[in-house]
Amino acid sequence: MNPADERGGPGAGGRPRITVVGLGGGALRALQRYRREGWAEVGLLGLDTDARDLEADRDLPGLRLGRESLRGLGCGGEPEAGRQAAVDGREEIVAALGSPDLLFLVGCLGKGFATGALPEVAALAAESGAPCVVLAATPFSFEGEQPRRRAEESLAGARRVADCLIPLPNDLLLQTVDGSDRADRLFERADLWIQRAISGVAGPLLRPGRMTVDPGTYRATLKGGESRVLFSTCRVPVGTDLAAVQRELVASPLAGAGWERARPDRLLVSVGSREPLPMSTFSEWSTGLTAFFRARESATVSLWNDPSLGGEVEVTLIARTEIGRGGREGPEERTRSPDHPVHQSKLASKRRQAAARPGARQEEFDDLLAGQERGFFRDGASEPYAGIDLDKPTYLRRGIRIRHP
């Protein structure tokens, strides 16, 4: 039986099938918590090579990979072992995923299985045709250079195939807890943000409301050609003013960099609350948020209700920008004719071919982008002091978010 159907919820009664797949020990712990506290309609599936992690919660459907090569052990911090296990278990994974309407992949990157398997599983998810949202926790900077580099490589692999990639930098989480808090609160926070991201995306599909959306809307919002998807979510008390909501959305640890400058083609605003919002609030928020994040083509607003939200309102934004569409309209396309003996530009087809090539990524301008971060020190050679490039602003190196009015 499809593990995602075991909870009896997904797909029942014509509801969309939503599956959350956890990769590796860290994600399994988040899913175990979600099973206890989250929505029963969401199907869960754990993937790992470590039998102990999978057996920690027997009620959580799981699939053990690398049975022959790793014999129930973990990957020992080797992403390649994780990748190989995912490649070997390709058919089992496809069968376990089934045919969901929306798929989440959750992984804590930097170490072994999740880091290696994420790009492979994301590719299988993309083949299934369902919109695929990747939630990936990135390692703390104190864990060292190697986990950071491995996590970046894994993210780059997943980005090529996933429809929406939501990084959750652990360094940012570190700033959201008080110094007096217990260390395990940090990991609870990470689980909480993963839950919020899932409910923010799945809420309009699973919860009743005035303006719900169907999987087709998600497909249209998330899936497309070469594009970049930005995501953010926040919870605010009922009665919070619009400006505070906008600030919280920009400051959320899940918000990718660049929200301030984003001008998306498609924008989906999802607002969840215990009871229907007053008309004045709905009008102010829907107008204000779509204007603040300036959707170019279409904006969809969804209102849904869930009693578990209590006195809080959950606001989630998903924005997709098609790469290659600038802010200005280009000149009218010229076609070959007797009056205009010009050749068609091959740039667009070349770009498509380049994007389709495995491992293709334009890297020659990376130095230029890195230079921008160094401001007026960009012309000087980088001379690290104690291994740190001190010319680059500290807040950028430490991942500290700076608010903008």
Next chain:
Amino acid sequence: MRALVGEVFPDQSLNIIGRAEVDSVGIAKGRIQNFRQASDRLGELIERAESGAGVTIDSVYLALAGAHLEGASHPAVTRVRDPSNRVSPRDLQRVDREAKSKELAAGRVYIHFIRNSYRLDGRRVEDPVGMTAEEVGVTYWLLHGGEKAVSEHIHLVNSQSLKVADVIVSSVASACMVASAEEKRAGCLTVDIGAGTTDYALYEHGSIVRTGSIPVGGGHLTNDLTVGLRVLPDAAEELKCERGAAVTEPGDRGETVHLYGDLTIGDKAIDLSSLNRILEVRLEELFELIRDECGESRLREGSSGALLTGGTSRLAKVDTLAERVLGIPARVASHPDWVAEELQGPESSTVLGVLHYALEAEADRQAAQARRRGPGRVGRFSRFLRSS
């Protein structure tokens, strides 16, 4: 670039007769980036200083900063040779020579040998001559720099037909100006936050036991604001000086400041908490680097406080932040009362320290001449500086 012109009188008193200041071009973080530009700017500086003082300058004392400067603590111990175990000046010469004899790597050159206190059989003493002990020891803080970087600076001065009388490390120069004799004895940390580098010196029992130069200064704060707030460098500099603070207060949240305040094209609202947070994290990192290099426990146990100087120490609440990170009381330092009003600013500490050093060197030279001739007197100002 700053220059002071001093006139030394026969009684070893000093009068500052000229000063000049030009924007530093072609030099960044203590290293020469563009020799021609730097040389032209130095020429302009010297010309202004000469015309202000009405004299011709023929030699200079040069302050060096930059990450190429490094230091190492080197101890040495020797047995006292006298049969009755009385320490003689020869014993001290021998142990000094041994402590200073550490071999440097290729491409490095010594700049200062800073002696810490002597030890007789492990006990710290100021002047061991005539005392009895089996062993006499001493520790030197050996300051060295990159040979190429030092020779580049000397070549720059030579390019204006000037001789370099001596070189002095900026951290040592500014430290001797801002710390009083009591503070040096009690132990203190001096931090000179300049435009391109931050130089620090740690005093224990009256001597410098550690120095350092970190390639971060006020220019980095301006650059961080330029990148983070997306404003032009001039506007960032103005925001830093006029509205910036080194600590973010809860009240800053939601408060905005305007770039120009006249609502013209290009004017823009800036979140005050963002402005201060950018400055705070940069200075926090700087003080953390200093704390880690000196050793946190050594600072807490051996230092009575931190003295901040240099142009960037004018930033509001920088002492509060330094106190928080370093874990010792911190304050913005002031110069002695005899320094003229126009040189009381924290950005003059290094150049005043260089002059102090030059005067001491002159006094030592004259005292050595006088010793050869017979007993003599060392001037009142020199004595005052030695005791401070």
